[in-house]
Amino acid sequence: MEELSFSDLPRIFFNMDVMEGQWSLLLSGMWVTLEIAVISIVLSTVLGLFVALIRIGEDKLLNVLLIAYLEFCRATPIVVALIVVYFGLPFLNVTFSPFASAVIVIVFVHAAYIGEAFRSGILAINNTQTEAARSLGMTKFQTLRYVIIPQAFKLVLPTLANQWTGIIKDTAICTILAITELLKAAQIISTWKANPTPLVMSTVMYLIILLPLTLTTMKLEKRRGSKN
Amino acid sequence: MKIFFKKSLILFSIYTLLSASAWAQTVFSADEVEKSENDGRLHVGLVITTPPRSYYENSDPNQPLTGYEPDILNEIAKRIGKEIVYYDVAWAGLFTGLLAQKWDVAASNIFINEDRLKMMDFSEPHFDTGMGVLVEVNSSIKSLKDLKNKTLGVDIGSGAEVWLRENMDRFGPYKIQSYNGTPDVFLDVQTGRLDGGVSDLSIIDWYIESHKSRLKRGTTLGEFYNVGFAFRKGSPIIEDVTKAIREMKKDGTIGEIYFKYHGVYPEENNSAYILYDQGQK
Amino acid sequence: MMNTKKRGKNKYSTTIISSVLLILFFIYFLFFSNADWSLFKEQFLNFEKMEGRYYIFISPFFLVLKISFFSCFFASLIGLCFAVIRNYNFKILDMLITSYVVLFRSIPAMVLVVLVYFALPFVGLNLPSTNSVIMSLSLLFGAYTTEIFRSGINSVDKLQIEASKSLGMNSLKTMRFIILPQAMRVVIPPLTTVLIDVLKTTSIAYVVGVPELIARARQMEGVIGSVTPLIFVSILYFLIILPVVILSSRLEKRSRKWSKA
Numbered sequence: 001m002e003e004l005s006f007s008d009l010p011r012i013f014f015n016m017d018v019m020e021g022q023w024s025l026l027l028s029g030m031w032v033t034l035e036i037a038v039i040s041i042v043l044s045t046v047l048g049l050f051v052a053l054i055r056i057g058e059d060k061l062l063n064v065l066l067i068a069y070l071e072f073c074r075a076t077p078i079v080v081a082l083i084v085v086y087f088g089l090p091f092l093n094v095t096f097s098p099f100a101s102a103v104i105v106i107v108f109v110h111a112a113y114i115g116e117a118f119r120s121g122i123l124a125i126n127n128t129q130t131e132a133a134r135s136l137g138m139t140k141f142q143t144l145r146y147v148i149i150p151q152a153f154k155l156v157l158p159t160l161a162n163q164w165t166g167i168i169k170d171t172a173i174c175t176i177l178a179i180t181e182l183l184k185a186a187q188i189i190s191t192w193k194a195n196p197t198p199l200v201m202s203t204v205m206y207l208i209i210l211l212p213l214t215l216t217t218m219k220l221e222k223r224r225g226s227k228n
Numbered sequence: 229m230k231i232f233f234k235k236s237l238i239l240f241s242i243y244t245l246l247s248a249s250a251w252a253q254t255v256f257s258a259d260e261v262e263k264s265e266n267d268g269r270l271h272v273g274l275v276i277t278t279p280p281r282s283y284y285e286n287s288d289p290n291q292p293l294t295g296y297e298p299d300i301l302n303e304i305a306k307r308i309g310k311e312i313v314y315y316d317v318a319w320a321g322l323f324t325g326l327l328a329q330k331w332d333v334a335a336s337n338i339f340i341n342e343d344r345l346k347m348m349d350f351s352e353p354h355f356d357t358g359m360g361v362l363v364e365v366n367s368s369i370k371s372l373k374d375l376k377n378k379t380l381g382v383d384i385g386s387g388a389e390v391w392l393r394e395n396m397d398r399f400g401p402y403k404i405q406s407y408n409g410t411p412d413v414f415l416d417v418q419t420g421r422l423d424g425g426v427s428d429l430s431i432i433d434w435y436i437e438s439h440k441s442r443l444k445r446g447t448t449l450g451e452f453y454n455v456g457f458a459f460r461k462g463s464p465i466i467e468d469v470t471k472a473i474r475e476m477k478k479d480g481t482i483g484e485i486y487f488k489y490h491g492v493y494p495e496e497n498n499s500a501y502i503l504y505d506q507g508q509k
Numbered sequence: 510m511m512n513t514k515k516r517g518k519n520k521y522s523t524t525i526i527s528s529v530l531l532i533l534f535f536i537y538f539l540f541f542s543n544a545d546w547s548l549f550k551e552q553f554l555n556f557e558k559m560e561g562r563y564y565i566f567i568s569p570f571f572l573v574l575k576i577s578f579f580s581c582f583f584a585s586l587i588g589l590c591f592a593v594i595r596n597y598n599f600k601i602l603d604m605l606i607t608s609y610v611v612l613f614r615s616i617p618a619m620v621l622v623v624l625v626y627f628a629l630p631f632v633g634l635n636l637p638s639t640n641s642v643i644m645s646l647s648l649l650f651g652a653y654t655t656e657i658f659r660s661g662i663n664s665v666d667k668l669q670i671e672a673s674k675s676l677g678m679n680s681l682k683t684m685r686f687i688i689l690p691q692a693m694r695v696v697i698p699p700l701t702t703v704l705i706d707v708l709k710t711t712s713i714a715y716v717v718g719v720p721e722l723i724a725r726a727r728q729m730e731g732v733i734g735s736v737t738p739l740i741f742v743s744i745l746y747f748l749i750i751l752p753v754v755i756l757s758s759r760l761e762k763r764s765r766k767w768s769k770a
Contacts, residue, residue: 012327012328013628061586071751071754071755071758073704074705074749074754074757075746075747075750075751075754076709076743076745076746076750077708077709077710077711077743077750078709078710079713080742080743080746080747082742083736083739084740084743087412087415087419087736088553088740089414089738090418090419090420090421091419091553095419095420095421097418097421098405098421099611104711113425124695127288127768132653134326145710165614169617169618172617172618172619172620173619173713175408175619176408176412178256178405178407178412178416178421180405180406181483183617183620184384184406184408187320187408188384188385188389188757189386190323190324190385191319191320191322191323191384191385191386192343192349192385192389193343193344193347194323194343194344194346194347194458195323195324195327195347196323196324196327196627196628199324199620199623199624199627199718200624200628202620203616203620203624206615206616206617206620207235207612207615207616208258210615210616211611211612211615212618213615214614214615215611217614218611218614218664221656258708273718276728277727277728277730279732283728283732284728284732286561286562286732287562287565287725287729287732287733288562288565288719289565289725289728290565314726315718316718316720316724317717317718318715318716318717318718320623320716321623321626321627321716321717321718324627325626325627325718326621328627328628328630328635329630329635330626330627330630330635409727411727411730415736438733
């Protein structure tokens with residue numbers, strides 16, 4: 001059998017001939033990934049905030065429901081959730097496009113985590129502040145809007161950023177649906193040309209998107225750590 | 229607090245025990261094959277989700293692998309006197325694994341085309357196959373002309389995908405959606421997201437068999453493709469395999485195997501019988 | 510947390526509204542949505558076709574446990590070692606470890622698994638699929654555990670370290686007998702979260718041909734022509750992960766109480 005050698009590496013993993021004329025597909029895949037990511041990040045953050053606000057209220061039933069929701073999301077692999085939403089729901093006459101299913105599943109799962117993060121952030125803010133704000137004649141909504149949420153947001157920002165990184169990474173799992181996102185585009189070219197170079201290129205693209213975010217997250221975490 | 233720690237310790241040790249038993253389970257079962265260099269065996273990577281091409285009897289992995297291609301490969305292995313080892317892979321990793329020497333033969337209904345010939349060598353084609361469009365029973369797709377403005381699903385990187393892209397001008401415009409695996413394509417035809425799923429004829433027919441009330445074959449694509457086994461460039465075993473395939477063509481073994489899974493014999497001008505000039509792929 | 514007396518009235522109204530909405534939602538689904546239940550049942554809950562095939566999932570079930578146990582074990586080992594090393598503030602090692610953490614927190618698991626399995630043979634490391642998944646998951650989550658252990662070590666009061674030094678303990682002994690036992694308490698709840706993540710991430714191992722649950726389900730799916738195996742497998746996954754989730758949220762509650770106390 002022929003020996004596998006280090007010198008084969010560039011020919012197989014960095015073979016730019018393979019990529020010729022294929023960059024547009026890869027870039028459009030990256031665009032789709034970014035679209036899913038951005039929409040999911042915005043929606044799940046908003047939804048997470050709502051979840052947190054309901055959780056800090058003391059409605060028992062809603063609280064129990066939301067705890068069940070959180071535990072459910074923590075125990076379900078995204079792959080499984082995607083399959084059920086994408087292939088399962090159509091048989092109940094609820095058909096989402098691949099893009100919509102991806103966003104729905106990611107938002108559904110991550111909103112639970114983000115809600116938990118917001119909740120701990122809100123709870124960490126001193127109760128006396130609420131009382132002070134209320135005694136100044138602010139309504140409950142105003143207290144939340146102007147006093148608690150801005151502070152909580154700062155407090156949970158590192159956790160949030162971490163969660164956002166997670167969302168971008170999870171878009172890679174959506175490749176099991178019929179969306180041509182970054183990983184799927186890479187796989188298409190890769191099997192077409194019988195060469196793994198596109199996969200390597202997609203890794204590089206993922207790193208270009210994710211490295212700055214991770215670095216920022218870690219900086220934020222450090223700052224929070226030094227404050228405590 | 230102490231009691232709580234004890235509790236979680238117990239839980240943790242239960243988990244450890246479970247995992248240890250899992251370790252024993254998987255070490256002693258023959259679930260996973262490991263490749264050692266130059267062990268004189270024929271290492272084949274293939275996708276095992278596409279009956280009747282390749283599948284486990286009753287979907288039980290303890291049974292020997294069956295299907296059209298495994299049968300041919302088993303016969304080849306017998307003729308060149310090698311033991312055969314199968315690797316279950318996903319389409320997306322089939323060629324990469326071949327190049328990375330994870331296995332020495334890639335065999336999943338691989339159409340021989342220009343792009344692939346640049347990266348790999350192929351054995352002599354062992355049969356030709358056509359493609360068809362799987363549709364719902366009351367679908368309007370009856371011929372190739374009806375493909376216009378439809379949404380069509382294909383397996384990622386398959387010959388069907390290439391065909392659809394190349395024939396966009398003739399029959400299009402239509403929308404192509406790529407899936408990870410043929411089962412997903414067929415499923416989405418039933419959910420109604422796809423107007424049709426394009427795949428290998430025999431795979432489509434096999435699937436329709438269990439979904440007769442809802443699915444049918446809309447049309448065939450008319451063209452036939454050479455299917456062969458892929459090897460790394462300059463692999464020393466190609467010649468042996470090609471020789472075995474030629475022998476099997478001559479004595480009609482391939483025709484018999486084809487009959488076993490399709491119920492009919494291949495036509496005279498199918499690569500299952502044609503002997504190609506040496507050197508031509 | 511807020512004024513409970515005033516909230517008393519709201520409490521019931523929201524409960525009632527939400528439950529009514531839930532019930533309406535289910536009624537809509539059951540009676541008015543034209544849902545094709547027979548098709549749904551045939552595709553998703555077709556357990557007749559599964560009969561006699563359940564034993565196929567036994568070995569993949571244990572394989573998932575095995576992969577996640579070893580990944581978690583090695584990830585913790587990596588995390589512990591790196592966190593201890595970082596505690597000594599060697600500049601170069603510090604930089605290396607930080608870049609390791611940054612890099613592996615940025616790579617999607619799917620991509621790393623593929624790279625370890627297919628690319629490492631070219632540099633002389635040809636691992637079988639299961640081991641390559643264990644290796645990539647260990648590396649991936651090692652980045653998280655490094656952070657977790659570090660924050661655990663940092664959570665120990667600096668005064669204690671000085672005290673132990675003044676008692677004549679060397680730094681290794683301080684680490685072993687003073688810092689780590691206390692750090693463990695802080696570290697265990699987030700570690701269970703990592704365990705959950707590892708368990709969930711094993712579901713992508715089928716990409717490189719590990720004969721685990723999803724791979725087996727997909728094969729069976731092709732043969733019996735129904736998605737039921739996937740549903741069955743998702744229930745299995747749920748059953749594996751749920752106990753860990755419950756354990757983890759309990760631990761978190763405890764640790765929150767400790768940190769308050």
